[in-house]
Amino acid sequence: MRVVGIEGLCGGVGATSVAAGLAVALNEMAVRTIALDLNAQNHLGLLFGMPLEQLEGLVNQPGPLVNSVLETHEGYPFMPMGVARSVQERARFEASFAQRMEPILATKERILVVDAPAAPGPLREWLDIHADLMIHVIQPEPRAVPALLAFERDRMPQQEASGRRARILINGVAPHLQLANDMLVFLQSEIHRDRLVPVVIHRDQHVAEAFAKQQPLVSYQYEAQAARDYDALALWLIGYLAQHDHTDATQPHGAS
Amino acid sequence: MNMLHFQWRQARQTMTRVQATLHLMGLYSEVLLFRSDFTRDRAHAQAISASGSEPQETSKSLRYWFPQVDFSRLKPLDPLRIFIQLMWLVFVKSPDEEPATNRRIFKETSNVFRRAHRSGTSLVNHKVAPFLTQKATSVIHAFGEVSHYNWLNTPLIRVGLTMLAAFLVALTITLPMDAASQAVMLLFFWGVALWVRDVQKRGAMLLMVVLSVLVSTRYLYWRVTQTINWDIPLDTLLSLILLSAEIYAWSILILGYIQTIWPLERKVARLPDNPREWPTVDIYIPSYNEPLNVVKPAVLAALAMDWPQDKLRVYLLDDGRRPEFALFAQENGVNYMVRPDNSHAKAGNLNHALKKTSGDYIAIFDCDHIPARSFLQLTMGWFMEEPKLALVQTPHHFFSPDPFEKNLSMFRNKPNEGELFYGLIQDGNDMWNASFFCGSCAVLKRGPLEEVGGIAVETVTEDAHTALKMHRLGYTSAYLNIPQAAGLATESLSAHIGQRMRWARGMAQIFRLDNPLRGKGLNLGQRICYANAMLYFLNGLPRLIFMLAPLAFLLLHAYIVFAPAIMIAMYALPHIIHAYLTNSRTQGRFRHSFWAEMYETVLSWYILKPTTVALFFPKHGKFNVTAKGGITERTYFDWDVSRPYVILVLLSLLGFGFGVWRLLTGPSDEYLTVVLNLVWVTYNLIILGGAVAVAEEAKQVRSSHRIRVERRISIMTSSEHVFQADLIDYSDTGAGLRVPESCPLETGDVVRILLADGLEQHAFKAQIVNRRDQSIGVLFQFEGIENEQAFLRSTFSRADAWVGWRSMEEQERPMKSFREVIAIGLRGYKRMAKQFAPYMLPLFTLLERLGNFLRSLMPQLPEYKEENDG
Structure with missing residues (x-):
């Protein structure tokens, strides 16, 4: 199992949407991918059509974690976080998580797209250890500057020390807005090109509408530009994973 | 027998008696002749028609072998077409040959070696044969590769080889021969040229150039030394005029070869990093x-x-x-x-x-x-x-x-x-x-x-x-x-x-x-290149001379090439054939044979006067500015421009008539001469027809030109829904796009077109002016000059905007180009008939039908066609 973490550099930049879109696009390309929600907000499932009232998830699962893999109509697998009923339940879950993930990690030829936890803790530590790639999402808006500075101060040195790989993805590109476009140019000039994902995701009203409809974006509007951007991101990711670390080469199924 | 009866009944359910007979005959001959491929092709035919009853499937695989015949609607002459195609398939085309392979000879040869290698088991087959195979194929593949011969490059060998070559060349050019030995030698040359034509190595090209130069020079030598009639003053004058035109053509040919023998194909040089x-x-x-x-x-x-x-x-x-x-x-x-x-x-x-x-x-x-x-x-x-x-x-x-x-x-x-x-x-x-x-x-x-x-x-x-x-x-x-x-x-x-x-x-x-050619500071190559560039533009007079030359005999009965017709054919035809073959090899990707003739013929009359004046009074004349960016509201014919060619056409037609008259009434020993001149004048008529056809100005209604592209872009509606779309064409004011069917856009909507330019993203406001199904047309409403500049940068002035503009893959074939030029020539005549003699138009329709009919009789490469009938 190759693990890809998606994490917002600050809140509300659309990391959860990117995680869902990426997982769907990979599955559409016949790369078996599970979307895993480690974010306490428990939003990822909603993007896969999970009903609002369902609060069950990983965190309440006493048995093997595989049991909490759900599937959409279209067959996209996802693992919602669930809402902890008590602090103890959450603590128990966090303590046993690493060990209980092992059987899932041992599966071959799968990708695990993880919606990363917003706060530091055991889950994030687990992700930092196991992620083949961390994708940090940022939006071309003024908030990006302090977020980027904080990232350079804190996370980046840690990642570099531990040899983890990380890339920055720009989400919500809006060429028609002067400020957004200027910020895009600024970010592209400030972030070293080796650290930047060479794909951008457009700001697209379809994304919000798909969320409102509780459908994956491709099911809601196949021709949406954001859906095509997720495809491009998935394609880039497959190439990236194939290029880095050959221990578990990810091949699209049915390619041979 | 039972099976035959069953098939017959099945066929008769959908066909007439004759059709059913033909159908079954075709079916069985196919099984017999192409047995090995039959099952595979059937599988293919079945794959392309997932649903379909049995007889349709067989007619589909028949259609593969007989693409020119529509088996569900047979025409009277189809048996003839089937017969011709069958003969061609059996005797000319081998079934497993891939169409349009350029290096067939190499492939076949190496296949022979490989087959020999596979079939045996002895030591010879295991050790010796592979070695020989490899050796042989490497020799064949290296044919024409000149870069290995650097060791030959010493002064002594160079001088020696040059002298030897000069001697041989002089011999080849000047050796007098009778018609038969001339024919043998030139057939041999021609064969070599055809053989190496498709070898994509420079050596092969050099060989073709050498052959062409030899043949053409031999022709010119013969013309100068043996074909001038000094007895009759008028003939002498005319033949000297033709000879000078030929000397001009020969020098342009030779200079052109030197100029383009080794294109440098320079790459980009790197700028300093800072x-x-x-x-x-x-x-x-x-x-x-x-x-x-x-x-x-x-x-x-x-x-x-x-x-x-x-x-x-x-x-x-x-x-x-x-x-x-x-x-x-x-x-x-x-x-x-x-x-x-x-x-x-x-x-x-x-x-x-x-x-x-x-x-x-x-x-x-x-x-x-x-x-x-x-x-x-x-x-x-x-x-x-x-x-x-x-x-x-x-x-x-x-x-x-x-x-x-x-x-x-x-x-x-x-x-x-x-x-x-x-x-x-x-x-x-x-x-x-x-x-x-x-x-x-x-x-x-x-x-x-x-x-x-x-x-x-x-x-x-x-x-x-x-x-x-x-x-x-x-x-x-x-x-x-x-x-x-x-x-x-x-x-x-x-x-x-x-x-x-x-x-x-x-x-x-x-x-x-x-x-x-004179003055200081230039090397020989530069002198040749500049001289050729300048001499090229003097082609007006020689080209007119070539256009008029056959008329000298047909109208005036002047022997301007004083030699037996058979000798003229033996010398002149190889000269022409080699020149065309070699030029098609060296410049085929950049100019197709015979099209050049048409281009230059159109210009020849008009550049005649300015070049002649400039040669005698070089300081005369002023600069004129070329008009650009206009529109042509309707199609019209520019008779002013084509007048000289119409006159030439009339003269040639007159000559043609005289030729036919001479053929019917003249002495029998002149037949071949008359035929030669008739062929020449026919060729001129074709080219002139093309020159006339160009003068029909097609209409051009858009004032800014649309550039056809195929590029993924995005389009944003006013509600900020973004869709992926394809840019089909653009100009500086508008664009054509293909959008998804579900994209809710209508005429009059204002949208934004999102274009990427490297990493940069740009949005351009535009209004939809029309929509038909998936295609929409938009007109841009640029917001300020910077916006317009960004548009230019992401379209017209992209670094790769003009790369791959036209596919250069196509290997030019002179005969194919000639067919195209004939078609254009016919178009010119049709246009002339429409103007001057409308009652002749049915004749042209008839000619076109005849051409299509003859083409339908020709054998064709088997291919799968889309089902286009019910």
Whole structure:
């Protein structure tokens, strides 16, 4: 199992949407991918059509974690976080998580797209250890500057020390807005090109509408530009994973 | 027998008795003849028709082998077609041969070796055969590869080989022979040329050139020494005129071979890593009477070039002194320059700017040429590499069709008139350090340019003359064959002819005033290249002579080639065939055979006068500006332009009539001569027909040309829904897009078109002007000049905007080109008939039908066709 973490550099930049879109696009390309929600907000499932009232998830699962893999109509697998009923339940879950993930990690030829936890803790530590790639999402808006500075101060040195790989993805590109476009140019000039994902995701009203409809974006509007951007991101990711670390080469199924 | 009966009944359910018989015969012969492939093809046929009853499937696989026959609707002559196709398939075409393989001979030979290797088990088959196979294939593959023979390159061997070769050449050229031995020798030469034609190695090309030079020179030697009739004064005069035209054609052929024998194909040179070391560049955009909407994109694109902003200055040189130009320049930070008088036209305009500016380098663009943003970064590198370099030229690329392309509707699928020059000749010139300045899309170094006194003003082709002067001072030039700017082609045939008349006159002027064959400073290669460029434009008179020559015999009964017809055929035909074969091999990708004849024939009459005048009075005449960017509201025929050709056509037709009369009534020993002349005059008639057909001006209603592309973009609705779309075409004012069916856009909606330009993203406001199914047309509403500039950068001036403009894969075949030219010629005659003799039109319809009918009888390559009938 190759693990890809998606994490917002600050809140509300659309990391959860990117995680869902990426997982769907990979599955559409016949790369078996599970979307895993480690974010306490428990939003990822909603993007896969999970009903609002369902609060069950990983965190309440006493048995093997595989049991909490759900599937959409279209067959996209996802693992919602669930809402902890008590602090103890959450603590128990966090303590046993690493060990209980092992059987899932041992599966071959799968990708695990993880919606990363917003706060530091055991889950994030687990992700930092196991992620083949961390994708940090940022939006071309003024908030990006302090977020980027904080990232350079804190996370980046840690990642570099531990040899983890990380890339920055720009989400919500809006060429028609002067400020957004200027910020895009600024970010592209400030972030070293080796650290930047060479794909951008457009700001697209379809994304919000798909969320409102509780459908994956491709099911809601196949021709949406954001859906095509997720495809491009998935394609880039497959190439990236194939290029880095050959221990578990990810091949699209049915390619041979 | 039972099965046959069953099949018969099955066939009879859907077909008549005759059809069913034919159907079953075809079916069984197919099984018998192509047994091995049968099951596979059936599988294929089944795959392409998932649903379908049994008889349809068989008729589909029959259709593969007989693409010209429609088995569900048989015509009376179809049995004949089936028979011809069957004979061809069985005896000519081997079933497992891949269509259109270029290196068939190699493949087959190596297959033979491989098969031998596979079949046996002995030591020979295991060890010796593979070794021999490898050896043999490597020898075959290396055929024509010249780079391995460096060890031969010592002075002694060179001199020795040259002397030996000279002796052999002299022998081959001068040895007198009778018709039979001449035929044997030339058949052998021809065979060799055909054999190596498809070998993609330079050695093979050199061999073809050598053969062509030998055959043509032998022909000319024979013509000069044995075929002049000195007894009858009129014949002598006419034959000397024809001979001089032939000598001219021969020299152009030889010079052309030398010029293009080894195109340099120069690559881009790297600039210093630090942009602070890059030199300063002035960009000159001269204009005289072009409208602002033509000039504006060029100026904006020049401003947006990728070059340090403090080292780039753009100058708009306006000889028209128009206030709106001054205002436009002032608003956009462009230096606007006018001068007190308009002396020496464009050259004077540039020289005036040269005195007032100070950049290290000068890039010159005609005011309709939109430079790519990468122009300077790609061209300037060579100046850093070569200190003596004074000029880097890039091709002139046109995104609108020239009159030939427009009127014959061949835009972007056939090489155009300029492609030979910019694709091959300039690259060939570059090998000899003789690529010259073409007036636009080039960078010049200030020092050398000032040393030769600025742009030359003595002639009307100031560009070539300036380069010649710089070459004389020992400076070098470079040609970079990457289109890095694009502009508008001439809009009408008469404008096109006007432009070529200026070039022809200018070249003739230089030939008189500053002859490249004389004077100091040039090497032999440069002299040859310049001389060829200038002599080429003197082709008007020789071409007219060739057009009229057969009439000398047919009308006047003058023997202008004083030799038996059989000898003429033996000498002249190989000369022509070799020249066509070799030219098709060397320049086929850039100009198709026979099309060149048509292009040049159209111009020949018109360049005759200016070149002749310029040869005798080189200082006479003034500069004319080529009109561009206009529209042609309706299709019309330019009879003024085609008048000389119509007259030539009438003369040739008269000659043809006389020829037929001579054939019927003349002495029998003249038959072959008459036939030869009839063939010649027919060929002339075909080419002349083409020349007339070009004069039909097709309509051009859009004032800005749409550039066809295929590019993924995004479109944003006013509700900020973004859809993926395809850009189909664009111009500076509008675009055509393909959007998803579900995209809720209607005429009148305002949208934003999102285009990426490298990493940058741009949005352009546009209004939808029409929608039909998936395609929409939009008109842009640019928000300010920066927005417009961003649009240019992400379309017209993208670095790769003009790369892969036309597919260069196609291997040119002279016979195919000849068929195309015949079709165009017929079109010309049809047009003439429509004008002068409408009652003859049915004849042409009949001819067309006859042609289609004959073509349908020809065997065809088997192919799968889409089901197009019920």
